[in-house]
Amino acid sequence: MKQYCYKTLVFCMLTGMAASVHPAPDADRQAELLYLLKHDCGSCHGMTRKGGLGPPLLPENLSDRPPQLMVNTVLDGRPGTPMPPWRGELSEQDAQWLVEAMLRGEGL
Numbered sequence: 684m685k686q687y688c689y690k691t692l693v694f695c696m697l698t699g700m701a702a703s704v705h706p707a708p709d710a711d712r713q714a715e716l717l718y719l720l721k722h723d724c725g726s727c728h729g730m731t732r733k734g735g736l737g738p739p740l741l742p743e744n745l746s747d748r749p750p751q752l753m754v755n756t757v758l759d760g761r762p763g764t765p766m767p768p769w770r771g772e773l774s775e776q777d778a779q780w781l782v783e784a785m786l787r788g789e790g791l
């Protein structure tokens with residue numbers, strides 16, 4: 684039994700590590716995230732991310748922003764502004780991938 688617990692623990696540690704080294708969502712999830720970016724985020728930031736109620740989210744607008752700050756903005760929103768929190772709908776990995784996708788100008 685002891686042996687079994689130890690193995691389980693090592694397995695969880697390794698899979699946990701693998702998840703943090705390879706945080707990218709799989710291809711299906713990436714397609715869902717791009718759809719969300721266009722339609723849900725797009726309702727405020729524009730379908731082509733040129734801005735609207737929210738500021739533009741094009742690479743040239745975001746390149747000087749600290750990426751982790753944008754990940755936090757996506758997950759927790761900006762209190763006192765219309766930018767809503769997406770935590771619950773989006774995982775940390777999802778938010779990270781979305782920020783990278785915006786910086787690459789993916790899906791435009």
Ligand code: HEC
Pocket residue numbers: 719720723724725726727728736737738740744748753756757761764765766767769781
């Ligand atoms: C209801 C409108 C609305 C929706 C929907 C929305 N945002 Fe925003 N967002 C805003 C507003 C307004 C701001 C500016 C907040 C401020 O004044 O600091 C903002 C700010 C941001 C910023 C910071 C930009 C910068 O220049 O620092 C990012 C990144 C962002 N939004 C990403 C997203 C993503 C990704 C989604 C979809 C998952 C999304 N937003 C959905 C309204 C929205």
